Amino acid sequence: MDLGLPTPLFPGNNGRGMERSITVEDLLRDREAILHLENLSPDTGLRRKITQATPGSPGLALAGFMARIRGGRVQVFGETEMAFLASLDPAEAAERLRAFFHHEIPVVFVTKGLEVPPWFLEAAKEYKIPVFRTTLSTGLFFQLLNPYLEAALAPTVSIHGSLADVYGVGLLFVGQSGIGKSECVLDLVERGHRLVADDLVFATRRGNDIIIGYGHELQRHHMEIRGVGIIDVRALFGIRAIRQQKRIEVVVQLEVWDDQRDYNRTGLEEEEAVILGVSLPKVTVPLNPGKNITVISEVVAMNHLLKYAGVDSAREFDQRMREALQVTRKYLEEDYE
Amino acid sequence: MSEVHQVKAASVEVVNRAGVHARPAAALVKAAGRFRSEIHVEKDGLRVNAKSIMGVLMLAAEQGSTLRFTAVGPDAEEALATLTELVRRGFEEE
Numbered sequence: 001m002d003l004g005l006p007t008p009l010f011p012g013n014n015g016r017g018m019e020r021s022i023t024v025e026d027l028l029r030d031r032e033a034i035l036h037l038e039n040l041s042p043d044t045g046l047r048r049k050i051t052q053a054t055p056g057s058p059g060l061a062l063a064g065f066m067a068r069i070r071g072g073r074v075q076v077f078g079e080t081e082m083a084f085l086a087s088l089d090p091a092e093a094a095e096r097l098r099a100f101f102h103h104e105i106p107v108v109f110v111t112k113g114l115e116v117p118p119w120f121l122e123a124a125k126e127y128k129i130p131v132f133r134t135t136l137s138t139g140l141f142f143q144l145l146n147p148y149l150e151a152a153l154a155p156t157v158s159i160h161g162s163l164a165d166v167y168g169v170g171l172l173f174v175g176q177s178g179i180g181k182s183e184c185v186l187d188l189v190e191r192g193h194r195l196v197a198d199d200l201v202f203a204t205r206r207g208n209d210i211i212i213g214y215g216h217e218l219q220r221h222h223m224e225i226r227g228v229g230i231i232d233v234r235a236l237f238g239i240r241a242i243r244q245q246k247r248i249e250v251v252v253q254l255e256v257w258d259d260q261r262d263y264n265r266t267g268l269e270e271e272e273a274v275i276l277g278v279s280l281p282k283v284t285v286p287l288n289p290g291k292n293i294t295v296i297s298e299v300v301a302m303n304h305l306l307k308y309a310g311v312d313s314a315r316e317f318d319q320r321m322r323e324a325l326q327v328t329r330k331y332l333e334e335d336y337e
Numbered sequence: 338m339s340e341v342h343q344v345k346a347a348s349v350e351v352v353n354r355a356g357v358h359a360r361p362a363a364a365l366v367k368a369a370g371r372f373r374s375e376i377h378v379e380k381d382g383l384r385v386n387a388k389s390i391m392g393v394l395m396l397a398a399e400q401g402s403t404l405r406f407t408a409v410g411p412d413a414e415e416a417l418a419t420l421t422e423l424v425r426r427g428f429e430e431e
Contacts, residue, residue: 158384158385158392160385160389160392177370177386177388177389178370178388190354198391199389199390199391199392200386200391200392200395201387216395218394218395218397219391219394219419221396222391222392224389224390224391230359230390270356
């Protein structure tokens with residue numbers, strides 16, 4: 001089951017979520033002070049788009065190997081690059097830079113407060129690429145820039161579901177409209193758990209295996225309860241009842257009870273749900289009218305915590321049962337009566 | 338889940354002055370809820386379930402913006418016709 005709403009109708013997203021980009025201006029607004037940036041090209045426009053989350057360094061590209069350059073990636077010139085360029089004849093160096101700048105480079109950073117020769121700035125200006133200098137070392141610069149770019153450009157999908165923090169475990173409730181996702185989350189909030197977002201959850205991937213869920217900025221912890229209307233959970237239950245974002249750890253699929261379907265009776269088989277290519281454990285809970293899903297949700301969360309603490313109740317119980325059966329067989333094997 | 342249905346799509350412009358605020362959103366969600374098909378509505382790259390009032394509200398669809406509906410299911414075409422008509426008539430506001 002893939003949960004992320006594929007949106008193939010939206011141009012350029014390949015069904016993997018919304019394509020994201022930020023402008024150089026966005027990056028400056030959010031990180032200028034932290035990255036100790038000095039603008040060396042004041043006349044250059046800052047509307048260029050950054051689309052890649054990993055910054056690059058030209059490296060071998062300056063030696064003429066251009067095959068691996070990706071457009072949309074910020075480029076960091078460290079001591080190696082600047083020293084290599086300085087070792088060349090300025091005309092030759094500028095020519096190599098131009099060949100490199102040709103590849104849709106959104107912005108160039110020079111680290112360690114290194115001297116930037118005028119032909120460098122001229123070449124950048126020709127391609128309208130802004131150049132910034134930082135006093136930070138290349139390593140530290142990458143360390144501070146990476147998490148920002150990753151967060152700003154991470155692949156994101158929207159999911160029709162509700163996300164709550166239950167005992168510190170992010171439970172994402174999904175299921176058809178009217179099944180009772182919001183009511184379930186409201187019940188959980190009343191029992192002291194925390195709402196992240198109801199009805200519309202954005203999920204974004206951090207690194208390879210972490211999915212972070214959060215709500216729309218306009219929504220601000222409001223939810224719709226059938227028969228009551230739109231309520232403000234923060235106003236009703238206070239600040240302790242809400243959370244801005246939460247890692248999604250377990251997907252709880254709510255379904256109308258179906259006699260024909262086999263539900264998981266032992267917990268030995270694990271179902272999974274996929275969001276943005278990341279597999280998450282999934283629990284399918286069948287509902288019939290009046291069933292208390294809240295306590296079941298708490299148990300789902302606690303069971304998840306228990307598994308992380310090294311206790312897999314279903315498996316251990318199964319193991320003990322198997323051992324018990326083993327003893328019986330041995331006893332019978334020795335019984336030659 | 339044995340039946341296979343094609344995705345049907347239709348776009349419509351929001352005409353009522355106040356845009357899709359709570360009342361029109363409720364009308365839209367109510368209308369969508371009458372159909373068995375899975376219906377989504379999209380604006381500016383944000384795609385939400387048309388049966389979810391919070392989702393539809395978060396589109397923040399103002400007058401003049403375009404909503405694109407997609408539907409999959411046994412009554413998809415009827416659903417699209419009903420929903421686009423509802424938007425076209427300005428949710429019978431004003």
